[in-house]
Amino acid sequence: WMLLILFLIILLVIISPYFIAAVTFSRMVTKKVEKPIKGLTTGMEKVSQGELTTRLSFETEHEFIQLLKSFNQMAAQMETDAKEKRDFEQHRNALLADIAHDLKTPITTISGYATALSDGIVKDADKEKKYLEAIKTKSLHMDELIMLLFEYVKLDSEGFTLNRQEVDVAELLRENVAL
Secondary structure (H helix, E strand, O other): OHHHHHHHHHHHHHHHHHHHHHHHHHHHHHHHHHHHHHHHHHHHHHHHOOOOOOOOOOOOOHHHHHHHHHHHHHHHHHHHHHHHHHHHHHHHHHHHHHHHHHHHHHHHHHHHHHHHHHOOOOOOHHHHHHHHHHHHHHHHHHHHHHHHHHHHHHOOOOOOOOOOOOOOHHHHHHHHHHO
8 A cells, every 4th residue: 555655646746747737728728718709709799789889909819819800890891881871871861852852842833733723713825824834844844753763763673774974964953943
């Protein structure tokens, strides 16, 4: 027994430094890996909850630097995309409001002239013809606006190609002022 106990003590003395070194090394590695992984996890949780301004900045070893940079680039791109989407929606809503307003104006004119004609307020044949011509013109203008709205809706559909052409802006402005 004594020989066995002596052998175990010698073995323990020889192996102890290696065991202590292994435990110390594993703790060091764990600390170097654990902090970046916790940081990445926290960052991903924040981004997934909609906090797109989240960026990571912590000291790390070489292995995690590229991961840190990639995460920050991804978060920045997501933030940019979300802002562009909000801006697009605002512009789209403004355009729809403008189109609704532009449709309301000719409808009001048509309604007024049609009411005057149907109520017999207009007795003069020339004036009656002028009112009917105005109704026709405003109806055609509304048709153009509705076609424009359909074209706008097509912009989001697959296979749509934009047909760009030069336009005389001064003439376009004169036509719109005349309307």
